[in-house]
Amino acid sequence: MNTKIMMIDDDPDFVAGIKSILEKADYSVNVAYNPKDGFQALQAEHYDLLLLDIMMGRGAEGVALARKIRKDPKLKEMPVLIITGIREQIAFLFPGQAVHPHFVETDELVEKPVEPKFLLEKVSALLRLAEEKKSKVQE
């Protein structure tokens, strides 16, 4: 069965690039360009992994969405890879400080731009981790 990835990001050029990398690696990818549509899509169908942007719409809406996912009993186990350009976008507020992840149970954060090889490694690592967790629960 094909691994299904959801991507929520407002930048069409960035989305196109990442999507083609992932599709070449045989993942099936679905895209939403704003958090509202994205959340709806996540509720409508099961996804194995979410790629999530932070700065969207009014501001750091990605954080709000990640927190919502964490509270949703159906979605909270889904691993989330946060891909953000926030440093470029508004890091002038806290110069020199790191972006902090840990919005959901299993997440990881990478900063744009992303190397294709690095992206694929992160994706498969997160998927593997989620798999292991699931089988542990079943034991």
Place this chain on the structure above:
Amino acid sequence: MDTELSFNDEIANVMYATHGNPIKDCLQCGTCSGTCPAVEFMDHTPRVIIGLIRAGYKDEVLASNTFWSCASCYHCSVRCPAGIDIADMMYALKRYSMWKGQHQEGLIGPVFSESFVKMIVNSGRSFEPLLAPTYIFKNGPQGLVQEAQTATGLMLKGRMPLLPKKIKGLKKFQNMVRRIIPIGEPS
């Protein structure tokens, strides 16, 4: 959902949370441009900017000074027959261009926004707009002399503080900010 996103939809997404109607409802009637008190100082009138967005002219829009010349007076917004919140769209465009780091060169608006927000995050309070140029441009642009004369006049009248105050609960205040902007140690 999966098709290439148009520029119009991209902008709609930046302002998707607003309660006005989408800009694709624009009738191109020109009420906004006719209302706008700052229109003479804009590269494109508000009506034209909306037209360009709908036609997908991303580069032209980003290069325009229009949204940075908007005074946020909301006159267009309350008059638009299509119910579009144009003033809010101007903010959305500012946000879009700031995040992309793409805007017309030499504009003061983006630098000013940055410094202002930074100041508030650092102190909880803001500086006087009058003193802003001093904070923004270390070496003083033209006009600073005039500014200084005005400032001296105000200082003599007891109306000009030297530095902004700080709020007392600054640390907790900044932790609050960090929950919205996920940078620095989480709390």
Place this chain on the structure above:
Amino acid sequence: MKQYAYYPGCSLESLATSYNLSTLEVAQKLGVDLKEIKDWNCCGATAYFPVDELLAHTLVARNLALAEKDGLSDFVAPCSACYKNAYFTNSYLKKDADLAEHINYALEADGLHVNGTMKIRHLIEVFIEDVGLDEIEKKITHPLKGLRVAPYYGCQLLRPRKDHENVENPQFFENLLSALGAESLDYPSKTRCCGGSLIVTNRKAALDMVQILLQDAVNRKADVIATTCPMCNVNLEVYQNQVNREFGTQYSIPVMYFTQLMGVALGIKPGKLGIGKELVSGEPVLAFAY
């Protein structure tokens, strides 16, 4: 006596001290109990929206939360920009549960919680609605007889709210001025923007916009322009000399806060109202009352 949560805003602590002084004096005289919100923060005017609007609402929400914590139900701001920000953040908190939840998550780091249940008003609304023009008129000891006043509403006192009695041609400011015994002028530019938010970022445009307002007041033979906002006031008053330099004009029109005019009419000493701190002297205005 009913208590109001008072949010002075940054300008009232510095450039607009006379607005703060006159507000407190007049409120006291009229029995309006203003309780300043403890450790309030700047609400950021309009500068946040280009950076992060969620942050903008959070900063405003902190002030609302502080006021709610005091157990008060009425929030009053004398600055039109602060008022507009508070009004809209408050209404979004009610309308958008996700936004409210997220903001409360942030406020929790500051030990606060916001419900969005306050009634948000501008100072002028409180005086007119809660004290009432009749009551104000009764207390007038020094009517401003013959003083020709241009009532300047500016933008954010009225917009983008659309539910005012009349967004395009409001009358409440005129009515208040008449109650003070002044002659309230038909001032066509009364709701036209003064360019306040452009004064730093696009000086030329702002001065141009100010010039139109000043000229309009001169055309109406106004003795004074009355304002309801520290930013409008500063723009019209402090920058008058720059307008003169730019356009070769010779404007010298006093610009005063509506609370200063109220104070004079209520017989409060000019010094207590901050009169004397102007760059364009307000002295001529006093002659009408004394």
